[in-house]
Structures are given as structure tokens and as C-alpha cells.
């Protein structure tokens with residue numbers, strides 16, 4: 219895309235079609251809480267998931283994958299070494315990788331690792347507002363464990379700074395989602411207030427971003443993955459009485475999402491352009 223102000227729902231639908239046609243193998247080093255829902259979300263939307271974290275095989279697995287997702291939700295020392303090796307291998311092989319800095323800001327161990335990984339050239343970093351502000355080193359940042367205590371718009375400037383510092387596209391999620399490459403800021407509307415009440419839906423979104431990164435450059439991948447998820451989340455929420463059945467309904471909506479659902483349930487707008 220030559221003009222990034224051309225982001226559109228139609229282009230999101232085309233990216234979704236292309237992703238489904240490719241059915242990319244997405245390697246996930248993710249947390250125990252998120253593994254099953256992330257795999258189910260990837261299968262439902264049309265990708266092929268594999269949860270692979272053993273230090274002895276991560277590099278070989280990156281070599282056969284189309285994208286890698288690293289999520290620091292439930293850490294331990296051997297996993298950390300697997301994350302380092304996998305990220306390094308992805309960059310060496312020219313494959314996109316996505317960082318989800320779960321709980322960044324909660325402990326020094328977690329924050330230090332998120333900072334270290336953010337320097338290993340992720341294509342995209344996706345987190346909630348508190349995580350992005352902590353990772354950017356913003357003053358006063360810090361959520362409640364893995365949950366955000368800030369609204370997503372409060373993290374836009376931190377997201378831009380993080381993008382410029384790391385070279386990654388940064389996606390900040392919440393009631394409105396924002397994606398930035400340090401200059402352009404795109405807003406995505408959709409989803410539902412029940413989504414943060416069901417665990418690991420953010421993690422599964424990061425996995426979905428990985429699937430789109432296999433078929434689009436990072437900025438487009440992040441915008442279109444978030445738009446697809448926003449549409450499906452909004453659709454799914456109309457079928458539930460509370461958060462309990464949301465993961466299953468979300469998977470059904472991701473399986474069904476098409477151009478019409480995207481038009482009905484999601485919106486994309488460019489808030490800031492390069493020239494601004």
C-alpha cells in the first residue's frame with residue numbers, strides 16, 4: 219500500500235481472505251492460561267497454530283513457521299532462553315515475530331525481560347495500555363498484574379515512542395484499539411466490554427496478529443488483525459449473557475467473519491498521518 223491513509227474495511231477483508239488462503243503455520247511461545255484459546259482462535263480464523271517452547275526445538279520450529287508469537291504471561295527460566303533463541307532465529311530467517319508483554323510493569327523480572335525482548339526486533343508489539351506504557355518506560359505506568367488500569371488512549375504517545383525506539387509497530391488495545399509505527403496512528407473500533415472479563419482474549423489476539431503478519435507488512439497486519447477481532451468480538455457479544463461463553467462464541471464469530479460482518483461490527487480510522 220503506497221498511501222497508508224487508505225486503510226479500509228475492504229482491505230481488511232482482503233487481508234483476511236489472503237491469510238485464510240495461506241493458512242499460515244504460527245508458532246506460539248505462550249502462557250499456560252492462553253494456550254488452548256489461542257490455538258482455537260487461530261484455527262477458527264483460518265490459521266494453523268503450534269504451541270512450541272522447548273529450548274531444544276524452537277529454532278528448528280521457527281524455520282518451518284510463517285510467523286512467531288512470544289507471550290511472557292507465565293515465565294520460567296528455560297522458557298526465557300527459548301524465547302531469546304526463537305526471536306533471534308526469526309529475525310535471522312526474515313520471519314515476522316510478535317511480542318505480547320503480558321504483565322509488563324508488574325515485576326522487575328517481567329519488565330526486564332519484556333525490555334530485552336523488545337530489543338530483538340519484533341515486527342509488532344501488542345499489549346494493553348498499562349503494558350505498553352510500562353514497556354515504553356513512561357512515568358507512573360503500571361497495571362494490576364496482567365490487567366490494564368489505564369485507558370488505551372492514554373498510551374498513544376508511549377506507543378509511538380516505543381515504536382520509534384524498537385522499530386516495531388505497536389498495537390495498544392482497550393475500548394478503542396490504536397496501532398502506530400511512530401508516525402501514523404490508526405484507531406480500530408469494535409469489540410465489547412465483556413472481552414477483558416474473559417481471560418487470555420488479549421493473548422489470543424496477539425496470536426491472530428501473528429497470523430496476519432505472515433501475509434501483510436507489520437502496520438497493515440496489526441490494523442487488519444485487530445479489525446477482524448473487533449468485529450468478531452462485537453458479534454460474539456450479542457450471543458452471550460456474560461463472559462462465560464464468550465471464548466466459544468468468539469471462535470464461532472472468527473470462523474464466520476467476512477466483509478459484511480466487518481462492515482457491520484468494526485471501524486478503522488486514521489487519527490494521525492505521517493504529514494501531521
Ligand SMILES: Nc1ncnc2c1ncn2[C@@H]1O[C@H](COP(=O)(O)OP(=O)(O)O)[C@@H](O)[C@H]1O
Pocket residue numbers: 345346347364365366391392393394395408409410411412413414418419420421423447448451
Ligand atoms: N471496553 C472494551 N470494549 C470493547 N473491546 C474491548 C474492551 N476492552 C478490551 N477490548 C478488546 O478486547 C481484546 C483484548 O484487549 P485487552 O483486554 O486490552 O488485552 P489484554 O487481555 O491483553 O489486557 C481486544 O480486541 C480489545 O479491543
Ligand SMILES: Cc1ncsc1CCOP(=O)(O)O
Pocket residue numbers: 249251252291292320364416417418419420421422
Ligand atoms: C491471567 C494470566 N496470568 C498470567 S498470564 C494470564 C493470561 C492473561 O491474558 P490476557 O492478557 O489476554 O488477559
Ligand SMILES: [Mg+2]
Pocket residue numbers: 320321345346364420421
Ligand atoms: Mg494481555
